[in-house]
Amino acid sequence: MKLKRIISGMTGAVIAASVAGMLPVSAIERLDGMGEMKIDPNPVISRDVPAYSKEGNKTASKGNDENYSSFWEGKSEDYLAYDLSAVPADQRKIVDAVWYTTNTYDNLGEWVTKVNEPTSYVIEVNDAEGGQYPENDWKEAVTVEDNVLSSRQHLIDFEGYNWIRFRLVTADGKEDVNCKINFDIHDASNGLNDSWLFIGDSITAGGMGNSLTASSYATFISGFDNRYFPIQENAGIGGLTSKDGKKNIDRWLETYPGKYVSLAYGTNDAWGGLGENNYYNNTVYMVNAVIEAGKIPVLPTIPYSTNNDVLKNLDKYNAKIQQIYEEYPQVDKGPDFFSIIKEDTSILGGDGVHPNSKGYEKMRRVWAETMFETVYGGKILVLGDINDDGKVDTKDAMLAIAYAKKAQAPKDKAQFMRADVNSDGELATKDAMLIIAAAKKKITFQ
Numbered sequence: 001m002k003l004k005r006i007i008s009g010m011t012g013a014v015i016a017a018s019v020a021g022m023l024p025v026s027a028i029e030r031l032d033g034m035g036e037m038k039i040d041p042n043p044v045i046s047r048d049v050p051a052y053s054k055e056g057n058k059t060a061s062k063g064n065d066e067n068y069s070s071f072w073e074g075k076s077e078d079y080l081a082y083d084l085s086a087v088p089a090d091q092r093k094i095v096d097a098v099w100y101t102t103n104t105y106d107n108l109g110e111w112v113t114k115v116n117e118p119t120s121y122v123i124e125v126n127d128a129e130g131g132q133y134p135e136n137d138w139k140e141a142v143t144v145e146d147n148v149l150s151s152r153q154h155l156i157d158f159e160g161y162n163w164i165r166f167r168l169v170t171a172d173g174k175e176d177v178n179c180k181i182n183f184d185i186h187d188a189s190n191g192l193n194d195s196w197l198f199i200g201d202s203i204t205a206g207g208m209g210n211s212l213t214a215s216s217y218a219t220f221i222s223g224f225d226n227r228y229f230p231i232q233e234n235a236g237i238g239g240l241t242s243k244d245g246k247k248n249i250d251r252w253l254e255t256y257p258g259k260y261v262s263l264a265y266g267t268n269d270a271w272g273g274l275g276e277n278n279y280y281n282n283t284v285y286m287v288n289a290v291i292e293a294g295k296i297p298v299l300p301t302i303p304y305s306t307n308n309d310v311l312k313n314l315d316k317y318n319a320k321i322q323q324i325y326e327e328y329p330q331v332d333k334g335p336d337f338f339s340i341i342k343e344d345t346s347i348l349g350g351d352g353v354h355p356n357s358k359g360y361e362k363m364r365r366v367w368a369e370t371m372f373e374t375v376y377g378g379k380i381l382v383l384g385d386i387n388d389d390g391k392v393d394t395k396d397a398m399l400a401i402a403y404a405k406k407a408q409a410p411k412d413k414a415q416f417m418r419a420d421v422n423s424d425g426e427l428a429t430k431d432a433m434l435i436i437a438a439a440k441k442k443i444t445f446q
Helices: 057-063 202-207 217-224 242-254 268-272 277-291 314-327 338-344 357-374 393-402 414-417 427-438
Strands: 004-007 011-014 028-030 049-055 073-074 079-083 096-102 118-126 139-144 151-157 163-171 177-187 195-200 231-236 260-264 296-299 379-382
Touching: 011 231, 049 057, 049 073, 057 073, 057 177, 079 177, 096 163, 096 231, 118 151, 118 357, 118 379, 139 151, 151 231, 163 177, 177 217, 195 202, 202 231, 202 260, 202 357, 217 231, 217 357, 242 277, 260 277, 268 277, 277 296, 277 314, 296 314, 338 357, 357 379, 379 414, 393 414, 393 427
Parallel strands: 195 231, 195 260, 260 296
Antiparallel strands: 004 011, 004 379, 011 028, 049 079, 073 177, 079 163, 096 151, 096 177, 118 139, 118 163
């Protein structure tokens, strides 16, 4: 794995930090004039603000900390309330209130897990001054009944208010059942631009959860540019095919106010021999549904598999994806997981279909890298790849030597940063030696 430096319109950040486990690297550079980002951020404004709960006060702070593997817990008529009064008013005129669980996204498929999930709830706001939890004068902003999804987003006009709370009515359809959620509030005053719904099968389900805090899609994007922390819902459901997606897409879109919708089916279609033309027709239906809903469809290729029952017709299915790319310019290209996994099958698990833990982490990282460049408008530079041809080789080593000897200078700041592999702000012999070692495959930047 190569060490990569991420460059956006304003900020660059290193996402990994060692050379062969020996050279720690850490830097945040300011790179004015490198281009403008395409997406206005929707940052989390509720992170670690004062949190209150009636019965579950011991877990209230777990609802808005950075750990998505811990949760606020409460039963019927309990609440999770946040004091947002310290957040600048212009950063909370419109908010996106989103809650998450780690359950199966919907009541579909053979392996549904639904436990401690809110079924009916109310989101309320209050204009009381901050500092002391207000017992009265809460105003209803959202009411949901008979919910079947594992996460939901709600756009709320918050201008003039200081407090927001999630009040539970029932969990798992009952009044005496414990509910466990994370609850984030994002600034959406300039529009809901950085919100993602990852629809797919078990590969998506296993890889795109935000409970994988250290390496979730959102934390990778935030590491590239800390102005961003995407809202991400994991709508992957094990065993589903594109036919299931077609059947349910309209219902899912009705409750999703966000902008980007990934459609990652195909593995089970190929595995079950459902036919590439059926896959194409189902996917086109979903693409059109997303477009008609005013959102942007994102389509990755179907992942490579060493299971021959999946692999034998996979080229035909992926050819249909290429056809959709040509026919629908509104579709953003997702990662090419076919090529990525084919190049390194060690990231697959024992069945040759699902990634292993290393593979799932790479999936999330590649999702973030791909979208950061194609959607956000950022730029990813590989350390050591001075000439920016996608690899670290002898050509880069020769340039590094020339820089170290002052015989040649980088043409721009981006080239300087690719050559400064130890991030000390100088181009010297030690950089050249490291790049020579990388070109000879003796070390890798990771």
